[in-house]
Amino acid sequence: MINEKISKKYKLKLKEYNKHNKLYYEKNKPTISDSEYDKLKLEILEFEKKYNIAPKKNSPSINIGYTASKSFEKYKHKVKMLSLSNAFGYEDLLNFEKKIFNYLNKNINFSYSVEPKIDGISASLTYKNKKFIVGVSRGDGNEGEIITENLKTIKDIPLEINSKNFPDEIEIRGEVYIKKKDFLNIKDNFANPRNAASGSLRQKDPNETKKIPLRFIAYTFGYIKNNQFKTQTEFLIELKKWGFKTNIDNKILRNVNDLVNFHKEFENKRFDLEYDVDGLVYKINEFNLQNRLGFTSNSPRWAIAHKFSADSASTKINKIEIQIGRTGALTPVAKVEPVNIGGVVVSNATLHNEDEIDRKDIRIGDLVKIERAGDVIPHVIEVDKTKRSKSSKKFKFPTICPSCGSNTIKEFNTLTKKYDAVRRCTNDSFGCEKIAIEKLKHFISKEALNIDGLGKKVVEKLWDLDFINKPQDIFSLDYNKITNLDGWGTQSVNNLKNSIENSKKVSLQRFIYSLGIRHIGIENSKLISDNIKNISKFIELIKSKQFDSFLNIDGIGETQIKSLKNFFSNKSNISIVIELTSLLKIESQILNGNGILKGKSFMFTGKLNGISRAEAKSLVEKNSGSTLNNVSKNLDYLVVGEKATNKKVEQAKTLGIDIISLEELKKLLN
Secondary structure: OOOHHHHHHHHHHHHHHHHHHHHHHOOOOOOOOHHHHHHHHHHHHHHHHHOOOOOOOOOOOOOOOOOOOOOOOEEEOOOOOOOOOEEOOHHHHHHHHHHHHHHHOOOOOOOEEEEEEEOOEEEEEEEEOOEEEEEEEOOOOOEEEEOHHHHOOOOOOOOEOOOOOOOOEEEEEEEEEOOHHHHOOOOOOOOOHHHHHHHHHOOOOHHHHHOOOOEEEEEEEEEEOOOOOOEHHHHHHHHHHOOOOOOOOOEEEOOHHHHHHHHHHHHHHHHHOOOOEEEEEEEEOEHHHHHHHOEOOOOEOOEEEEEOOOOEEEEEEEEEEEEEOOOOEEEEEEEEEEEEEOOEEEEEEEOOOHHHHHHHOOOOOOEEEEEOOOOOOOEEEEEOHHHOOOOOOOOOOOOEOOOOOOEEEEEEEOOOOEEEEEEEEOOOOOOOHHHHHHHHHHHOOOOOOOOOOOOHHHHHHHHHOOOOOOHHHHHHOOHHHHHOOOOOOHHHHHHHHHHHHHHOEEEHHHHHHHOOOOOOOHHHHHHHHHHHOOHHHHHHHHHHOOHHHHHHOOOOOHHHHHHHHHHOOOHHHHHHHHHHHHHOEEEOOOOOOOOOOOOOEEEEEOEOOOOOHHHHHHHHHHOOOEEOOOOOOOOOEEEEOEOOOHHHHHHHHHHOOEEEOHHHHHHHOO
16 A cells, blocks of 8 residues: 555656646647656656556556547557657666567567657558558557548558559558658747647648648558568568658667667767657567567557657856847747757757747746757757746747837737747838848848858848848949958959859749748749749739739648738838849749650759759759659659768668769750
8 A cells, every 4th residue: 555645746747747648649739848758757657666556547557649539530440559668778678678588488589670760640541452541640549530631631641552462451550740841831830840740630621731741651550451471671661662651761680789879870860860750669570579479558569669868958048039030030049058968069049939938937047958859959948947046037028129129929820720929020021120131141042042152141241331231232232342341352252243143144933032022932932933934924913912813823822822912012022023123134934844854853962063052953943854852762863962961872872863973964964
């Protein structure tokens, strides 16, 4: 019989766990990091073991995930979709392997199938007679939510399989996730990529899900009729042949030492991956051994997740600065006492937005924990309020723009029926100094006008000297004055002059992108330029405000239309565009449907000599080729320059993709 004090402590831990469990799985709004969540779960399990406590039904030793929402129809899994137990070090892995040997009652030879644990949302896909018939979330492991129509919007998920050896009935399991680069375009609406994936899959309207760039990677099966496969590795190879995406970093390893060494190696490069990972998954490779080992009440005996350490450290917030971006977004940044985290000295940490500051009650002078885990940018995960000064005051987020004095607002999102977390300056033009500087930096960037020698620091310097205030000022610079500046000589000024002259010839797509209109990125600029074909039509639309015609373009929606209308409701923006059209030679969009590269796809890595990557991509597209952003089986050529990314080259070799130089590309183009 446990005493009252221990019982009370256990119940409090359980209550805290279930609060965070609900926030994580049901609300998609976690308030603690994954590492803190795992730590709390582990404490409860150890507490139950130490004091021999009979687990309650909402304990992590029994409960998995979340109860399926009443908004969706429920679906019972044929085979339980359980979570994995966690390992945090060498001893945990030794214990895991020891339990396997003990259960099988003898030492037996086996291998481990190893794969990255993508931080996404688990989903199962049931196929009958080669057709995708039902898609389900994990839910509580026993039953989940039917989200078939939402899953059908993901291009990585085949709706029908044509392979002869595809089973008559199979339930394929995998992870729905969002790539880091894709998340950047929607980060204002979600806390992190995982939340974005989860929220999108639980939309009632699949058309809303379709707007989010979701991906799917397959990793196993739950149920299979007449299983003929002997190993996990063999099944993964077949998954790929059937048309599913599998992880290129999957490996086979033989013992615990190999697992630990690979984990250390992989942890060092995880920040370079195109998706978030929080560990590695180790599975017994042989299916006959998996079947013998079976399951505990909430996890398989034959698999374990080896979590990554969250690089963190404690430091003090000296100041909170408000940075203003190109679209007017006010981003709070904590200036902290420099601290070494994972070998990197950190002096700044993002605070994300006003809501984040309020939720965590972050104040100047606070002692905080800073983490560099799944995010490249360090962020505050915890405030030590026990060390807070009695004179500490709550941080007041500015309702007036610190740069121009305009009002700041939170926009109402008609899709979510909530106000955005991000506060913005209402002077979304060149009237706000900080916004203007960021817009100028965007205007000269590589994907826009690509003006060499006019980098971000140079733009700031020329602004301070009142040499440039608007984009058109770049084309009337007084080069004699620049020559007299520190760090500038005749040669560097001539190079800048030539670069500016060369930039005057620009494609319609890049010109539209260079304007820095919110929600109009590279892809949307291309869609618009392909549709209107020339700058004259664009000017007509600006003057007439007839942007609703773009609704006929697949990929352009109400959000983009609203953004265009807002941008061109400002007379200053209209005059800037019209003046730029008189200074630049904006090429009409001429699509060559039968070019020499028709049907071929290209990807670039490394520095290209004598040509920018943007120009190289443009050359490929003008000759009917297409460009990709990642290495996959759909890629035909990887064009390699100086200091190419080794990982991409190795991936291309593995997939048998042609690796060529810039010179070889030129030969293809004659």
